[in-house]
Amino acid sequence: MTKDPLHTKFCEMMGIEFPILAFTHCKDVVSAVVNAGGFAVLGEAMNTPEVIAADIKWIREKVGDKPFGVDLVLPSTAPPAADLNELLAGIPQSHRDFAAEIKKKYEIPDPKEEVDLHQWGGLNQEISRAQLDVILEERAPVFVSGLGSPAFIVEAAHERGIKVFGLVGKTRQAQREIKAGVDVIIAQGYDAAGHTGPIGTFSIVPEVVAIAGDTPVIAAGGITSGRHLAAALCLGAAGVWTGTLWLASRESDSDMIIKEKLLAAHSDSTVYSTCVSGFPMRITKCAWTKEWSRPDAPRPLGSPYQMLLSADYIQAANDHRREDLMMEAFGQGASFVTSMKPARQIVFDMVEEALATFEDLTGDDE
Amino acid sequence: MAEQRWINAVRGFDPEMAGKQAECDGGGPVVGTRLASRQEFSGVLSGEYMDHGDPPWRWYLMVDLQRKPAGYEQDSVWCESNSIFLV
Incomplete structure (x- = not known):
């Protein structure tokens, strides 16, 4: 194989080594993945603007000029206030x-x-707006909208040198966001953890790739191994978005019971x-x-x-830390998380397995 | 009408949107919780809008809801303009 199959247009765009995006609520995971050559996004939807500003500064101290992202949830509908x-x-x-x-x-x-x-605080457009303003002020390298369209903020973000990623569960949302100028689209399938959409990862990713033109598409939903990474690239994705994978990493601040649950989990869990x-x-x-x-x-x-x-x-x-009662949002790829490794090792193992998968496909062992 | 806190918002009316059948993709908060989820609505745009902040974040009022999440008891909802699809 003459061309490195893992060096995608997303890697080119971001100046990173590996097309692996970690989504996490833990700053230590962000710094470990970024410093290992991947890309990481910190989920900040539940935090105040002050905490978000402090987190951006903390990460910058740990990763220097390397890029990272901050994820918010933008409401697309505003329900009535309720008592x-x-x-x-x-x-x-x-x-x-x-x-x-x-x-x-x-x-x-x-x-x-x-x-x-x-x-x-009941997430609403006021809170989202205040959170967004901090990201603009702090000039975080990347803003990710985990839910809802970031179209209205694209121009203001670009003026400040901030890239904008949009996560979608439907192709028409991707089409709208690409037209608005988002830099990267994350297409998330049903296999994902939490409140995911009804379309499978294997269906939504190539469908979004087909309409994305030059905009890199990142595959999300059930991705926890190098084989998944290789498959996603074959579908036309330029990288993978991974969440569950990092919950059992050494750096993760998840409860040990949750980590042990994840290590024991399989696709039917x-x-x-x-x-x-x-x-x-x-x-x-x-x-x-x-x-x-x-x-x-x-x-x-x-x-x-x-x-x-x-x-x-x-x-x-x-x-009460009752193992039989506790729950967590895991994706369907949970069965491939089998040991508690440092995040850096997770990145390298994923890369190695993906490369081995491509070599198997091409019969090239160089 | 679905009332919300709209601080620093500018109200207006867009006659071109009034009466249009639309769907709204995306999502929003699960009221009273720290979770957000995908939610879909369909209905008719009244033409009323709110521009919130700078750059303006525009929201249109959708009324006569034909589709809404289980448990959503109101008959109108404010929808973010880029999440609206005219049908």
């Missing part, structure tokens, strides 16, 4: 009773702290269910998901009621 007590009162008694039955069956203690209901948030979400199987999948279970409520209902359970599971 929490009114929302709680809207949960039907039948569903409260079912949640109480689960609590009794699994001897789930009360949460140690008052349930915070996972509030983050997750469910795609509305029982946690009211929206389809890929999450690890646990007592909560098992009970809600019973044929006699009530139908999960819509949003936000189901999330409010599951909040007690989630907080109690985490407060």
Whole structure:
């Protein structure tokens, strides 16, 4: 093979060695991956503008001039403001009773702290705007919109030397964002962790590549190995977006129970269910998901009621570190995460396996 | 009407958008939680808009909702302009 198959146009654009993007909420993982020759994106949607500014400075101190990204969630719809007590009162008694039955069956203690209901101030356009302004002020190298269109901010970002990436679950979203001038499109498939869309990675990636022209497309959803990386490049992607892969890395600040769950996980260890948030979400199987999948279970409520209902359970599971109760968003590629390695080693192992895969395909062992 | 906090927003009316059938892709917050999820709406644009901040982030009001997430009880929603697809 004369050309390095891993040196893609995304590598050229970013001046990096390997087309591997790590999405993480842990700054140490970001610095380790970036310093290993990959690219990393810090999820900051739940943080205040002050924390985001401090994190950008911290990462810069660790990686110097190497590029990295900051991810936010941009709402594309604005729901009405709501009173929490009114929302709680809207949960039907039948569903409260079912949640109480689960609590009794699994001897789930009360949460140690008052349930915070996972509030983050209720993400809205005001909060998103303040978070975005910090990224512009700090001139983070890359802004990634993990949800919602970044089109309105592309010009302002480019004027400041900031590249803009957009993550999409539908081809028409990609088309719109490319037209608006985003630098990179991340096409995410159903295999991904969390609130993912219904289209499979193997379908959405080549479909987006077909309309992307010169804009690099990054494949996302279920990608955890060098074979996945090689396959994504064969689909026309210029790199891979990986999240679950880093949860069990040495640098990750995930709970050790979650790390051990990930090492033991396989492709059937997750469910795609509305029982946690009211929206389809890929999450690890646990007592909560098992009970809600019973044929006699009530139908999960819509949003936000189901999330409010599951909040007690989630907080109690985490407060008491109950392995049988805890849940985490894992992608379907979880089975390939088999040991707790430094992030740097994960990058190198992925690269080595991808290169070996290409050599197998071409019969070239040079 | 779906009321929201719109600080420093400029209201307006775009007659060219009024009455158009549209879909809105993307997502938003799960109210009262720290999660966000993909959410899809379809309905009719009223023509009302809000421009928020600088550069302006434009939102249109969608009414007469024909498709909305389970649990969404209102009959209107503000939609970000770049996430709207006219159908």
